[in-house]
Amino acid sequence: MATNTIALGPLHESVVREMANIGLGHATTALAGMTGKAFGMSIPDAQAVSLEELPLQLGGDELLTVGIYMPIDGDTGGHIAFITPWSSAQCLWRMFIGYAPDAAEDVDELQASTMMEVGNIITGSFLSAISDMTGLQMHATPPQLMVDMCLTVIEGVVMCASIADHTALSLRTSISDEGNQIEGYFLFIPTVEGLSAVFASLGLAEAA
Amino acid sequence: MVVATTILVGMAETKTAKGPATFACLGLGSCIGIAILDPIAKVAGMVHVMLPEAFADRPIEKPGKFADTGVPHLISELEKLGAMKSRMKIAISGGAQVFKFGDGTASRMDIGNRNSTAVLAQLKSLGLHVVAQDIGGHNGRTMTFDSSTGEIRVKTVAQGEAQLCILR
Numbered sequence: 617m618a619t620n621t622i623a624l625g626p627l628h629e630s631v632v633r634e635m636a637n638i639g640l641g642h643a644t645t646a647l648a649g650m651t652g653k654a655f656g657m658s659i660p661d662a663q664a665v666s667l668e669e670l671p672l673q674l675g676g677d678e679l680l681t682v683g684i685y686m687p688i689d690g691d692t693g694g695h696i697a698f699i700t701p702w703s704s705a706q707c708l709w710r711m712f713i714g715y716a717p718d719a720a721e722d723v724d725e726l727q728a729s730t731m732m733e734v735g736n737i738i739t740g741s742f743l744s745a746i747s748d749m750t751g752l753q754m755h756a757t758p759p760q761l762m763v764d765m766c767l768t769v770i771e772g773v774v775m776c777a778s779i780a781d782h783t784a785l786s787l788r789t790s791i792s793d794e795g796n797q798i799e800g801y802f803l804f805i806p807t808v809e810g811l812s813a814v815f816a817s818l819g820l821a822e823a824a
Numbered sequence: 825m826v827v828a829t830t831i832l833v834g835m836a837e838t839k840t841a842k843g844p845a846t847f848a849c850l851g852l853g854s855c856i857g858i859a860i861l862d863p864i865a866k867v868a869g870m871v872h873v874m875l876p877e878a879f880a881d882r883p884i885e886k887p888g889k890f891a892d893t894g895v896p897h898l899i900s901e902l903e904k905l906g907a908m909k910s911r912m913k914i915a916i917s918g919g920a921q922v923f924k925f926g927d928g929t930a931s932r933m934d935i936g937n938r939n940s941t942a943v944l945a946q947l948k949s950l951g952l953h954v955v956a957q958d959i960g961g962h963n964g965r966t967m968t969f970d971s972s973t974g975e976i977r978v979k980t981v982a983q984g985e986a987q988l989c990i991l992r
Contacts, residue, residue, distance in 0.1 A: 677850045678966060680981055721982045728925035760926035764981055767851025768964025771835065772922045775854055775935055
């Protein structure tokens with residue numbers, strides 16, 4: 617169903633990765649401030665993927681997954697999501713509040729809002745990095761949380777992404793503290809016009 | 825259980841088969857899986873609709889995407905294989921509100937509920953009767969349909985897997 621594919625050249629990929637690195641630098645600082653702990657964050661790879669390929673990368677169609685979704689508002693529209701397998705989400709909860717729910721149905725308001733706040737910080741930092749580089753105003757609107765099968769979570773994002781823009785810039789993201797290592801996927805789904813605006817403002821022509 | 829020979833019905837897809845077949849819609853959130861069986865002609869199929877109605881101002885690339893085009897599309901595909909509307913048995917599942925936490929546009933749009941309403945209205949207008957339905961709530965569902973037995977099963981993360989009904 618990849619109708620509007622966004623082809624990324626090597627230059628564009630390195631631009632996106634650079635924006636993400638700057639964003640995650642900000643996010644690491646913010647998360648450390650929130651918890652008083654030191655975190656490492658890295659982006660092992662950045663690539664354009666069709667949303668249908670994502671369950672494979674995450675580990676399976678029906679794998680229990682946590683997804684934080686936020687629409688982007690401002691000069692250029694789009695969607696942003698952070699998707700992480702349940703085991704990694706449990707690690708995140710332990711890092712931030714010291715304990716984690718055992719099962720999906722045990723997630724309470726505090727745990728949900730913690731997860732949304734983490735998502736807020738990560739994505740907010742990423743967006744401000746893009747804004748700083750491009751001069752385009754972009755801000756995330758309030759987050760929403762899903763805890764469900766991987767395909768259901770992705771469907772939730774696809775539904776919100778107005779079904780037209782199926783290609784996401786997928787940034788595999790790794791977060792770690794002394795004892796834990798968390799893997800997740802950070803998805804940036806710009807509208808096609810939005811992505812062109814980002815690249816145009818950087819003086820780059822449409823991706824080849 | 826989703827076996828290797830299962831016909832997967834992805835978002836906006838319509839799949840049909842004459843003779844024994846197993847279909848599955850994986851991870852239905854606000855989307856709806858519609859399973860139809862004509863037990864006499866042994867013709868079966870599923871459609872995985874995403875939205876209540878087609879956009880008036882855009883071409884319809886995949887009729888299976890919308891309730892108002894997907895339901896008639898599945899029925900006509902089944903009729904091509906020899907099924908008759910009067911013998912069709914139907915089960916539906918999905919239409920959940922998957923955003924459990926947070927108040928945003930997605931929750932307010934309540935697509936799941938609108939999808940359920942649209943699918944039921946569409947089936948009713950075509951004079952078709954729904955044998956069983958498992959719709960709404962807050963959980964994603966995997967719906968499987970074995971046309972040889974007519975068995976429909978629904979699986980969720982919270983409740984595991986259970987039989988919804990037998991179409992016959």
